[in-house]
Structures are given as structure tokens and as C-alpha cells.
Amino acid sequence: MSDRRNNPVVRWFYDLFRVWKREIWFSFHDEGVIIFFLVLCLVYPVLYALIYNPETAHDVAVVVVDEDRSSDSRQFARALDATPEVCVVQYASSIEEARRALNDKQCYGIIRFAGGYGRTIHRGEQAHVEVYCDMGLMFRYKQILIAVTNVQQAFNSQLLHQRLSVVPVNISPGTINNEQVALGNTSMGLASAILPAIFILVLQQSMLLGICMLHGGSRERRLHNQGVDPLEIPAGVAASILGKSLCYWMIYIIPTVYTLVIAPKFFDFPQVGDLRSILVLALPFLLASSFMGQAMKIFVNDRESTFIALVFTSVIFVFLSGISWPRCSMSPLWLIVGNFIPSTWAVNAYVQMQSGGATLEQQSTAYFMLWVLTGVMFVLAYVVERFICRRRYRRMRHYAKRDPLALIREEYRRQAIDILPERINQADFGVPAGLTEAPSDD
Amino acid sequence: MSIMRLFFNESIKRGLVQLVRRQLYWLVMIVAPILCAIFLLELMKAGTIHRVPVGIVDLDNSMVSRRIERNLMGMQQVDIVDHYTDYRAALDAVQRGDIYGFILIPDRLEHKALSGQEPVVSYYVNYAYFPPASIQYKGFKTITMLANGAIAKTTLDATGLLTDRGVMTLLQPILTQVHSLNNPWLNYSYYLNMSFIPCLLALFIMLTTTFSIGTELKYGTCREWIDSAGRSIEFVLFGKLTPHTFIFTCTGWMIQFLMYRVYGLPLNCNPWHMILAMPLFVLANQGFALTMMCIAPNFRYGTTLCTLLGMLSFSFCGFSLPAEAMYPWVHALGCVVPIKYYFLLSIDQALNGIPFYYSRLYYVALIAFIAAPWPLLWRLKRECINPVYVP
Structure with missing residues (x-):
């Protein structure tokens, strides 16, 4: 050895x-x-x-400032509240009041309908919804953005069909649908x-x-x-x-x-x-x-x-x-x-x-x-x-x-x-x- | 009075001598925090991720598909690095890591679209890399929406019923205007560095504090240490930690200077708010570390506690996932570390520039961290007089 x-x-x-x-x-x-x-x-x-297990944030708090008080603005706000991403916690009478709620962290976003919102839609013009997001966290901004975009698209396609139905000739604009497929992390x-x-x-x-x-x-x-x-x-x-x-x-x-x-x-x-x-x-x-x-x-x-x-x-x-x-x-x-x-x-x-x-x-x-x-x-x-x-x-x-x-x-x-x-x-x-x-x- | 002054001088002298004689302190109190800050700021200097490498699978090769491709190439978000013949080849490239995603234009797209058969353009995004995936989604979504709009506009124009503007309002009766307050560029660096750089600094402060107290316990010098100031734990801690406070505050100011002046992070409040918050933040972290050392008056346990909480505070303080979305116990855990309050304070003050009144509670919380160790100091004192080293 x-x-x-x-x-x-x-x-x-x-x-x-x-x-x-x-x-x-x-x-x-x-x-x-x-x-x-x-x-x-x-x-x-x-x-x-x-x-990290919750994966995503649900019901990000937002405040609605409805200066129009029409059925259209209320409908939009209700649809927003119904999305999983966003929750309407309060209706404020003015943008200042909403701003105070934002500063107080009662909400992280403000949705504002200017006066005449409903009338503009029914006149066949373009109506605007203003969205203000707190940028402290990107995640909340993203959730608010997704919710608003989805609701907007749903309303737009509904209004488009309504408006086209009154046009005397039969037109169906060609559409290209799009679809996202998540690779890798499929739960996103x-x-x-x-x-x-x-x-x-x-x-x-x-x-x-x-x-x-x-x-x-x-x-x-x-x-x-x-x-x-x-x-x-x-x-x-x-x-x-x-x-x-x-x-x-x-x-x-x-x-x-x-x-x-x-x-x-x-x-x-x-x-x-x-x-x-x-x-x-x-x-x-x-x-x-x-x-x-x-x-x-x-x-x-x-x-x-x-x-x-x-x-x-x-x-x-x-x-x-x-x-x-x-x-x-x-x-x-x-x-x-x-x-x-x-x-x-x-x-x-x-x-x-x-x-x-x-x-x-x-x-x-x-x-x-x-x-x-x-x-x-x-x-x-x-x-x-x-x-x-x-x-x-x-x-x-x-x-x-x-x-x-x-x-x-x-x-x-x-x-x-x-x-x-x-x-x-x-x-x-x-x-x-x-x-x-x-x-x-x- | 003179004996008090003697104790005071003696403890300050000891604290300074220790700092000078261990190079490690200089490394972790000045060099490392500033280098880390520069690293993070420099890494994300561009602000937003752009030109994410993506691929395209064009099975149509028509005028419409090529227009989509050209528009995509003109976008800032994505960069087409390669064309693939089919889905499999593109997927292979994603799995190899050459591209982060690709867009698939189906066969006979133009024909189907104009004949009202509603073809589907799909985009495949690798969500294993989250931030570039969000950017790609935005780019691909915009392009497909624009293509859709272009086709619809062509059809409606052909009817001759509407003006150009009329077509646009018809296609988009409601338009949302999203204002991202105080960060209109969606700058990633503004958002991430506001939390991560102070969090790193907090980690250094906590570890340095526990290290400087722990070495006294470990090397059995704690008896000499506490005797040098007449067995007053307050005096010896004051002497040891005040030089740290001073150096860390200067380092913190240097980092703030880098953040707000050199790299232009938003500072929408009176600069004094942030300048004065820094010493408070340093003291709060020292107070927190001291509390941990009092709860577990042992070098390794105290350090382990601080390391664990310091590292996890990157996650449970809600820097990425909002705190209210987390499990309640995680949310609660996030509230026990000082960095959380400094982070909320800097969002209120530096980013949003709202009145001081709304951040008052965060200042109170930081002060509470400074006060927290006082009722527990007797435990540390007992340990110093009768040290037991547990490795």
C-alpha cells in the first residue's frame, strides 16, 4: 500500500x-x-x-368622474367595473375630488367622461374617455390599460354594427381577426x-x-x-x-x-x-x-x-x-x-x-x-x-x-x-x- | 458631565477606528452601493425595451401581408430579424433563444379578408421573458388592428357613403386617451430603480449594522466595548453607529444625485423632501437591524434574519406585484421593513410630487423604526456582558 x-x-x-x-x-x-x-x-x-403565487392583480381600484351622466357613460363605467382587472370604488363629482382619492391611495386610476360624451356618440362623432393612471407600479397601469382597451373594443364593435345597420346598402367591411398565443409561460x-x-x-x-x-x-x-x-x-x-x-x-x-x-x-x-x-x-x-x-x-x-x-x-x-x-x-x-x-x-x-x-x-x-x-x-x-x-x-x-x-x-x-x-x-x-x-x- | 463626555468621546473614537481598520466597511458602505446603483441605472438607461428580435412566418406573400411586414419593421417595439418558412422553423428559433416571438400570417389572407371570411393573424409570444413579451404584444396587436382598420376603410371607402373622417369615427366611435401620470414614456428605469436601488442600499445598511455589532460578540471584544463607555449600551451603540449613519447618508445622497440629476429620474417635489428623507431612511434601517440583533442577540441569527428579510423585501414589499394582490400574510410581512415606507414616500414625493400631508404616515413609520430597538436594548446589553458565541 x-x-x-x-x-x-x-x-x-x-x-x-x-x-x-x-x-x-x-x-x-x-x-x-x-x-x-x-x-x-x-x-x-x-x-x-x-x-408571487397570486400571479396577477385583480380589481385595481379606480374612481369614475362622470360629467356627462348619460346612460352611455354609466354603461361604460359598469362594463369596466365588471372586468376582472378593474373595480370602480367610487364616483367622484369632480376631477379634483378624484385626484384627492388618488393621492390618498383609495384608487390608482381615474376614468373621466367629459360633458356631452353620450351626445357625441349619438351624433355619430368620436367620443373620448380620459384615463389617468398612477405610475407607481407598472402592474396596476397594465391592468387598467387592459380593462379599458377591452371595454372600448367591445363598445366600438357594438356601435359599428348599430351604425352600419342604418346604412341602406349592405356592406360588411372585411376583417382580419388576431389572436395571441403564449409560448413558454402559457399562464402569462x-x-x-x-x-x-x-x-x-x-x-x-x-x-x-x-x-x-x-x-x-x-x-x-x-x-x-x-x-x-x-x-x-x-x-x-x-x-x-x-x-x-x-x-x-x-x-x-x-x-x-x-x-x-x-x-x-x-x-x-x-x-x-x-x-x-x-x-x-x-x-x-x-x-x-x-x-x-x-x-x-x-x-x-x-x-x-x-x-x-x-x-x-x-x-x-x-x-x-x-x-x-x-x-x-x-x-x-x-x-x-x-x-x-x-x-x-x-x-x-x-x-x-x-x-x-x-x-x-x-x-x-x-x-x-x-x-x-x-x-x-x-x-x-x-x-x-x-x-x-x-x-x-x-x-x-x-x-x-x-x-x-x-x-x-x-x-x-x-x-x-x-x-x-x-x-x-x-x-x-x-x-x-x-x-x-x-x-x-x- | 465630564465623565459623560469621556464616554462619548471614547465610543465615537472606537467606532471610527474600527471603520478605518477594516477595509470591508469601505467596500460595502461606499463602493458597492454606488456601483450597484450605477449598474442598475446604466443597464436600463434606454428606459424602454425596444427592437425586440422577432420573426415572421408569411404564408400569404400578398400585398397585404407584405404591408403588414413593412409596418412591423417600421415599429419601434419589434425588429424582424428573420423570415421563417413555417411554424416549426420559427418555433425552433424561439426555443433556441434567437427570437422572442413571431407573427404568423396565414395562407390566402388578402383573399379571405376581402371576401369577408375573417382570417386570423396569430402572434406567438414567449411569455417566459415577461417584459419583452409585453412589448411584443403591444407591437403585434397594434399592427393587426391597423391592418384590420385599413381593410375596413378600403371597403367603406368603396361605398362612397362616408368622408374620410366619417370612416374613422365609424370604425372607432369611442377613443380612450390613457395618461400615464408623471411617466408618459413608460420608462422602465423610472419605475424599477425607484424601488430596487434604495432596497439594495437598505440591505447594505442592515448587514453592516449587524456585522459591526456581531463582530464584537463574536471576537469576545464586546465586554471591552461596553466597558469603554461605562457599561452604557446607548453610548457604545451611538459611538459605533453614528459614523455609519454619516457615511451611509452621504452614500445615499450620492445615489440620489445619480438617480435624480445624472440619470434624470423624476423629482417632482421640493428636492429637500428626498434629501431629508435619506438620513431618516438610513436611521430607520439601522434601527431595524438593531431590533433584529436585540431579538436574536447572536451574530449569525441576527445576520440571517436581516439577510432573509432584506433579500425578500425585493419581493414582498410590492415593487412588482401590487401589495393588495398578495396573500394577506405576505402583505403584512412587507409592512415590517423600512424600505416599504421609503418606497411609498418616494413615489408620492419624487414621482407624483403630491402634498407632504399625504405622505405623513410614511415619515411616522420611518421614525417608529428608529424608536423600535430602545425597549429591547437590555437584551443586547446582557449578551455583551456575558457573551456566548454560537457559530
């Missing part, structure tokens, strides 16, 4: 295996990391789905459009956070042990990175299946994608994310700075993926930045597959780019580990050799305590109780 372990190739694989094994042990002995890796992936999809709801993207983002972000938290824990152990992490497996840079990635990738099999395949079933989101294709897509995506996490750990110094340094990136990544502001309208700079984020490709491919029924072959560009990103991120992680992190560790060991308390003193100095208190000992800060002793190896 020992002969074989001296063989560098065998040794390398053996190291990789030991790193993988230790990382799994870490992941399941650290409450914070379990929360990120498993609980977050379990809870967030449900939480987001519940928030907000939730079904946004959530598939969020699902992918949850996977990527939770992984980044977990990886950075593990790194923060390791650095904290170094502070107490003269720059050495006693629990870390000494291994080469590549073996260490690959071993860890393999571990995260394995842990993420369950959250991935849950988030991408099972969670959409709870809320009836579009799910026409082929299960196998989705899992094949997730393979490079998760690997790229795990390497990305190992590259981003340079921003994190202790377990909790993970939150402050990384959480906000979720919002940026959502926008870069183009689910809100489409990629066709982005400037080249943001397109390029977005291309470097695994979630961008994964979101678009997953949405097309799960909502639009695309095959993996149709999304081959995204799939290919995810593998390219896996390579790029690996190189990045390698550079970070080898030239930044390991150098930092060497420096830490160097300082600790001169003064065993140097590292702790530096940490205290940052907390604005320049003279170390007497009671400092190694157990009382930073390291979780469960993570101070190594498991028996081999």
Missing part, C-alpha cells in the same frame, strides 16, 4: 479523495453551512413561490416567468455562500493555530480544489432535483422540460458555480463577512441573466459581464427547456458556454488558491513564528483593541465547538 502511495499519480488521487471526504465532514458538521446548502435551497423556492403570469430564474439563482448563490463560509471558518482556525489549519488535508492546489468541488457537487444533487424538478410541481409552474436534459445541464452549472465560489473566497475573511460581501450579488446576477431587462437590450459591456456568470447561461437554458420545451441540443450554446465557464472558473480558483490564499497563509505562519499571538492581536486591533486582554485563550472565539477536533482519518 505504502509503495503505491508514493506513486505521484496515485498520491494525487488519494489526496483528492481525502480532501473530498474531509469537506463532506465539514459541510455536515457546520450548522451555518447546512443552512446554506440544504435549508436555503429547500425553503427559498417555496417562499418565493408563495409571494408573473410568477411563472420570474421563478424559474430565481430557482437557478438560489442554487448558485447558496453554494457560493456556503463555500465562502467554509473558507471563513478555515481562516478563523488559522488565526488560533499560528497560521495553520489543523483540520485541513495537505494537498496540492488542483487536488484540493477538485476534491472540494466534487464534494459540493455531490451534496447539491438533492437540492438540484428538488429545486429544478420538484418545486415547480408544487405551484404548477411550467414544467415541460425533459428531466434528464435538465440534470445534464445542471452538471456543468454546478461545477462552474463551485469553482466560482472557490474563486470568490478572497473577499471573505471570516464566516459572517460572507453575508455582507456576497448577498447583494444575487440581485446583480438576476439582472445580468436578462430575465427582467432582456439581454437584447443590454449594452455590450453588461452582456460580456453577464457571460462570465454561470447563472446567466443556466437561467436562459433552464427557462427555455422547462417553460418552452426546448431540447438540450437547441440550448447547445448555453451548455457549451457552461463548460467553458467551468474551465475559466477552475483557472480562476487555481490562481486565487495558489497565488493569493496560500501566500496569505504563508505570511500568517511567518508572523505567527515571530509572535504566537500576532494573528489574534491583529484581529483585536481591527476591533479597536490595541492591548490584548489577559483572558484571551484560543477556545473562546471563532471556532464552532464541533469543528475543533478532526475526525479519525483513514
Whole structure:
């Protein structure tokens, strides 16, 4: 056995295996990391789905200002009230009164019929309905617009037939009907459009956070042990990175299946994608994310700075993926930045597959780019580990050799305590109780 | 009195020294919020989505169908990037992501339309991408309506019974004039950045506050911290958080300057309303984070609570789906974070420019967030004197 372990190739694989094994042990002995890796992936999809589940807004409140008081204006207002989108909450005597209701948030739109509205119609002229919308939320504006347009069209076609019936000759103007067919998200709801993207983002972000938290824990152990992490497996840079990635990738099999395949079933989101294709897509995506996490750990110094340094990136990544502001309208700079984020490709491919029924072959560009990103991120992680992190560790060991308390003193100095208190000992800060002793190896 | 002043000076000094000695603070208090704001503003600088790539399947190839296509090409909303021979080819392009939708003109359209057989022009829109889908819908709908009107007009003109204007009023007896108040261009950036940029800033404020208190608990320096001001939790918090308030307020003003001056978001009120609301907003978020730290006086739990609420407030505060349309418990949850009130306030003041009176409650709510942690500070004090680090 020992002969074989001296063989560098065998040794390398053996190291990789030991790193993988230790990382799994870490992941399941650290409450914070379990929360990120498993609980977050379990809870967030449900939480987001519940928030957006109503999909659309019904009965947006509007006020009617009827200065005409004819049967025509009343008919229009009643028809508007009957639409699912809009609800007439009040009739105001003047535009000022309606304006006050708008300011008071009793309504979000004003419908006004000017005096002479009914008379204009019956004279065969064009009558006008004025609509004023509060623009605080686009969604309310959209609902009011849909309702008004539909009612207007219904009245117009009714009036057209009435007017044509009095014309002595038989004319039927040729018509072209139009029909909208929703592809992908057939319910045309907000939730079904946004959530598939969020699902992918949850996977990527939770992984980044977990990886950075593990790194923060390791650095904290170094502070107490003269720059050495006693629990870390000494291994080469590549073996260490690959071993860890393999571990995260394995842990993420369950959250991935849950988030991408099972969670959409709870809320009836579009799910026409082929299960196998989705899992094949997730393979490079998760690997790229795990390497990305190992590259981003340079921003994190202790377990909790993970939150402050990384959480906000979720919002940026959502926008870069183009689910809100489409990629066709982005400037080249943001397109390029977005291309470097695994979630961008994964979101678009997953949405097309799960909502639009695309095959993996149709999304081959995204799939290919995810593998390219896996390579790029690996190189990045390698550079970070080898030239930044390991150098930092060497420096830490160097300082600790001169003064065993140097590292702790530096940490205290940052907390604005320049003279170390007497009671400092190694157990009382930073390291979780469960993570101070190594498991028996081999 | 002098001992009070000593405590006061000591705590402020400590607060400042900590800020200077950790680079992370500068990153998350100044650099990251401003960069995020610039990112969002720059991303949506165009205001509206236009020239969405779409395709066309023309099975008719008649004069009418080509006119529809030409009109479509002249529209700002959509851009015809390719012609497809049939439905399958166009659908394939949608699934590949080359186009966001397509319009299908059926066989013998002109013939059927003029002979009164009512042909159907259908448009297929990929609603998996919501904003471009709405834009396409608008473009396609307008074009088909116009085509319809053109055909009807041709028929009616041929009768010679009506004048040109008469035909138009006959076809459209009622016309709705929709006025989108204070955002006539339907600028997406006005609407989205008004909520998302302050929400990001709120996230940074809350996390920085919990982080700065949490590190004291974590590194066991909290006893020295609270002793430095004679065991007065009020003094130490004041010393620690006032520099944050100052820096975040300046960052907030910088962001407001970017939003309202550089990128021209609407500011229809007296600018002082928004300028003065910023320190209130910063303090309210600090108050909220402090309340969370008092409820769960533990670094990770406090931070997790703030992160969870901070991230979810993008969704449950009703920035996209109206709050009244959500489940009541989601609506209620949206009311416990300060950003909601700042958002409503900025709509009232900056966008709509209505009298201060209508926004009074939002100011009160922001002030209430500042007052909220006071009754709970004893919990944090107890934790500082007897710290227990739970990882």
C-alpha cells in the first residue's frame, strides 16, 4: 500500500479523495453551512413561490368622474367595473375630488367622461374617455390599460354594427381577426416567468455562500493555530480544489432535483422540460458555480463577512441573466459581464427547456458556454488558491513564528483593541465547538 | 458631565477606528452601493425595451401581408430579424433563444379578408421573458388592428357613403386617451430603480449594522466595548453607529444625485423632501437591524434574519406585484421593513410630487423604526456582558 502511495499519480488521487471526504465532514458538521446548502435551497423556492403565487392583480381600484351622466357613460363605467382587472370604488363629482382619492391611495386610476360624451356618440362623432393612471407600479397601469382597451373594443364593435345597420346598402367591411398565443409561460403570469430564474439563482448563490463560509471558518482556525489549519488535508492546489468541488457537487444533487424538478410541481409552474436534459445541464452549472465560489473566497475573511460581501450579488446576477431587462437590450459591456456568470447561461437554458420545451441540443450554446465557464472558473480558483490564499497563509505562519499571538492581536486591533486582554485563550472565539477536533482519518 | 463626555468621546473614537481598520466597511458602505446603483441605472438607461428580435412566418406573400411586414419593421417595439418558412422553423428559433416571438400570417389572407371570411393573424409570444413579451404584444396587436382598420376603410371607402373622417369615427366611435401620470414614456428605469436601488442600499445598511455589532460578540471584544463607555449600551451603540449613519447618508445622497440629476429620474417635489428623507431612511434601517440583533442577540441569527428579510423585501414589499394582490400574510410581512415606507414616500414625493400631508404616515413609520430597538436594548446589553458565541 505504502509503495503505491508514493506513486505521484496515485498520491494525487488519494489526496483528492481525502480532501473530498474531509469537506463532506465539514459541510455536515457546520450548522451555518447546512443552512446554506440544504435549508436555503429547500425553503427559498417555496417562499418565493408563495409571494408571487397570486400571479396577477385583480380589481385595481379606480374612481369614475362622470360629467356627462348619460346612460352611455354609466354603461361604460359598469362594463369596466365588471372586468376582472378593474373595480370602480367610487364616483367622484369632480376631477379634483378624484385626484384627492388618488393621492390618498383609495384608487390608482381615474376614468373621466367629459360633458356631452353620450351626445357625441349619438351624433355619430368620436367620443373620448380620459384615463389617468398612477405610475407607481407598472402592474396596476397594465391592468387598467387592459380593462379599458377591452371595454372600448367591445363598445366600438357594438356601435359599428348599430351604425352600419342604418346604412341602406349592405356592406360588411372585411376583417382580419388576431389572436395571441403564449409560448413558454402559457399562464402569462408573473410568477411563472420570474421563478424559474430565481430557482437557478438560489442554487448558485447558496453554494457560493456556503463555500465562502467554509473558507471563513478555515481562516478563523488559522488565526488560533499560528497560521495553520489543523483540520485541513495537505494537498496540492488542483487536488484540493477538485476534491472540494466534487464534494459540493455531490451534496447539491438533492437540492438540484428538488429545486429544478420538484418545486415547480408544487405551484404548477411550467414544467415541460425533459428531466434528464435538465440534470445534464445542471452538471456543468454546478461545477462552474463551485469553482466560482472557490474563486470568490478572497473577499471573505471570516464566516459572517460572507453575508455582507456576497448577498447583494444575487440581485446583480438576476439582472445580468436578462430575465427582467432582456439581454437584447443590454449594452455590450453588461452582456460580456453577464457571460462570465454561470447563472446567466443556466437561467436562459433552464427557462427555455422547462417553460418552452426546448431540447438540450437547441440550448447547445448555453451548455457549451457552461463548460467553458467551468474551465475559466477552475483557472480562476487555481490562481486565487495558489497565488493569493496560500501566500496569505504563508505570511500568517511567518508572523505567527515571530509572535504566537500576532494573528489574534491583529484581529483585536481591527476591533479597536490595541492591548490584548489577559483572558484571551484560543477556545473562546471563532471556532464552532464541533469543528475543533478532526475526525479519525483513514 | 465630564465623565459623560469621556464616554462619548471614547465610543465615537472606537467606532471610527474600527471603520478605518477594516477595509470591508469601505467596500460595502461606499463602493458597492454606488456601483450597484450605477449598474442598475446604466443597464436600463434606454428606459424602454425596444427592437425586440422577432420573426415572421408569411404564408400569404400578398400585398397585404407584405404591408403588414413593412409596418412591423417600421415599429419601434419589434425588429424582424428573420423570415421563417413555417411554424416549426420559427418555433425552433424561439426555443433556441434567437427570437422572442413571431407573427404568423396565414395562407390566402388578402383573399379571405376581402371576401369577408375573417382570417386570423396569430402572434406567438414567449411569455417566459415577461417584459419583452409585453412589448411584443403591444407591437403585434397594434399592427393587426391597423391592418384590420385599413381593410375596413378600403371597403367603406368603396361605398362612397362616408368622408374620410366619417370612416374613422365609424370604425372607432369611442377613443380612450390613457395618461400615464408623471411617466408618459413608460420608462422602465423610472419605475424599477425607484424601488430596487434604495432596497439594495437598505440591505447594505442592515448587514453592516449587524456585522459591526456581531463582530464584537463574536471576537469576545464586546465586554471591552461596553466597558469603554461605562457599561452604557446607548453610548457604545451611538459611538459605533453614528459614523455609519454619516457615511451611509452621504452614500445615499450620492445615489440620489445619480438617480435624480445624472440619470434624470423624476423629482417632482421640493428636492429637500428626498434629501431629508435619506438620513431618516438610513436611521430607520439601522434601527431595524438593531431590533433584529436585540431579538436574536447572536451574530449569525441576527445576520440571517436581516439577510432573509432584506433579500425578500425585493419581493414582498410590492415593487412588482401590487401589495393588495398578495396573500394577506405576505402583505403584512412587507409592512415590517423600512424600505416599504421609503418606497411609498418616494413615489408620492419624487414621482407624483403630491402634498407632504399625504405622505405623513410614511415619515411616522420611518421614525417608529428608529424608536423600535430602545425597549429591547437590555437584551443586547446582557449578551455583551456575558457573551456566548454560537457559530
